[in-house]
Amino acid sequence: MGNEQIQELLGKISGRRLVNTLIGLIIRRFKKDLKIKKMKYLTFKNGDQLPMIGLGTWKSKPGEVYDAVLWALSAGYRHIDCAAIYDNEKEVGKAFEKAFSDGLVKREEIFVTSKLWNNSHRFEDVIPALKNSLLELRLNYLDLYLIHWPIAFKNGVGFAQTREEFFTYKDVPLSQTWAGMEEAHNQGLTKHIGMSNFNISKLEEVFESAEIKPEMNQIELHPFLPQKKLVEFCKSNGMLVTAYSPLGSGDRAARIKKENEPSLLENDMVRAIADKHNCTVGQVLIAFSIHRDIAVIPKSTNEGRIKENLASIQVDLDADDMKALLNIGTDFRYIDGSFFTGTKSPYTLSDLWEK
Numbered sequence: 001m002g003n004e005q006i007q008e009l010l011g012k013i014s015g016r017r018l019v020n021t022l023i024g025l026i027i028r029r030f031k032k033d034l035k036i037k038k039m040k041y042l043t044f045k046n047g048d049q050l051p052m053i054g055l056g057t058w059k060s061k062p063g064e065v066y067d068a069v070l071w072a073l074s075a076g077y078r079h080i081d082c083a084a085i086y087d088n089e090k091e092v093g094k095a096f097e098k099a100f101s102d103g104l105v106k107r108e109e110i111f112v113t114s115k116l117w118n119n120s121h122r123f124e125d126v127i128p129a130l131k132n133s134l135l136e137l138r139l140n141y142l143d144l145y146l147i148h149w150p151i152a153f154k155n156g157v158g159f160a161q162t163r164e165e166f167f168t169y170k171d172v173p174l175s176q177t178w179a180g181m182e183e184a185h186n187q188g189l190t191k192h193i194g195m196s197n198f199n200i201s202k203l204e205e206v207f208e209s210a211e212i213k214p215e216m217n218q219i220e221l222h223p224f225l226p227q228k229k230l231v232e233f234c235k236s237n238g239m240l241v242t243a244y245s246p247l248g249s250g251d252r253a254a255r256i257k258k259e260n261e262p263s264l265l266e267n268d269m270v271r272a273i274a275d276k277h278n279c280t281v282g283q284v285l286i287a288f289s290i291h292r293d294i295a296v297i298p299k300s301t302n303e304g305r306i307k308e309n310l311a312s313i314q315v316d317l318d319a320d321d322m323k324a325l326l327n328i329g330t331d332f333r334y335i336d337g338s339f340f341t342g343t344k345s346p347y348t349l350s351d352l353w354e355k
Ligand code: A2P
Pocket: 056, 244, 245, 246, 247, 248, 249, 250, 251, 265, 280, 282, 283, 297, 298, 299, 300, 301, 302, 305, 306, 308, 309
């Protein structure tokens, strides 16, 4: 075989390899799209889209959350819910960095939420707190930043225990915190801003001074706490809603649990609906929010359950199922906020929840 023939053959092989590589890439891309296409989205006013199922990271321990985030992204999740107080943003950030460097996802393909902790409600504290979350998450912008609670602690206080460690609404009105959120948005540090655990009257208070209307309220929501009135209020005021603790957050620390809490995961009616659809109880609970056009962020650090929860998007509850779930007859709030109230606090439960 002459030199020219060898060169021609080599050219053919590398050309074929190139074609194979290209075909491989196209198939991978197509598969990725297929996975994502099954997802449903909520749409912000500017057209940005929020994948309706996100991975919750509250209670996900360092040492576990890194794998959880990577499993979730590999399974097709594109929405990760974080918060400074979860004390794991550093490890979530390592997972993002790994996912980006491995080409698993690009930054712009994922939707990342974080939350302003109670000790940074003064105007001048909001941006430094957000920047700290960005540093830990190894990102240069957030998709969504939320005021975590309508409760303020003094700067540097992790969890207020005495009256002196709290700020009152007189010290730091919610309008001041919201102005800080608007500034963060205007500086391009976050694409969207909103809140978590805000009731109707607190939302109305923010609306009064807001130059940028809040776009999200993240609240506890499941069949035991369907939040009909608050959801209707948010939607009629142009806000999207995200459901937290959709499975009842059974892995909470004992000190924030009550005795004899009712169990969503062991509820007979939810089980019957799961049997009817040949799916799991967890999937029914997740599908419950999706069918109400509410995003939902089940937490898991178990690879199998992470996949199972994402597959809830395919559970097709019918009108009878939804009616039954919305009228389940058990009324219960798991995260009741009583850890922020009491004699050593200026706040009462009426600052948090409407009756
Ligand atoms: P794990 O992390 O071991 O999967 P919530 O989202 O309401 O906070 O609930 C989180 C709790 O529910 C965790 O204990 C989590 O455990 C568990 N969990 C997550 N997904 C499922 C599921 N599909 N079925 C049952 N339990 C689940």
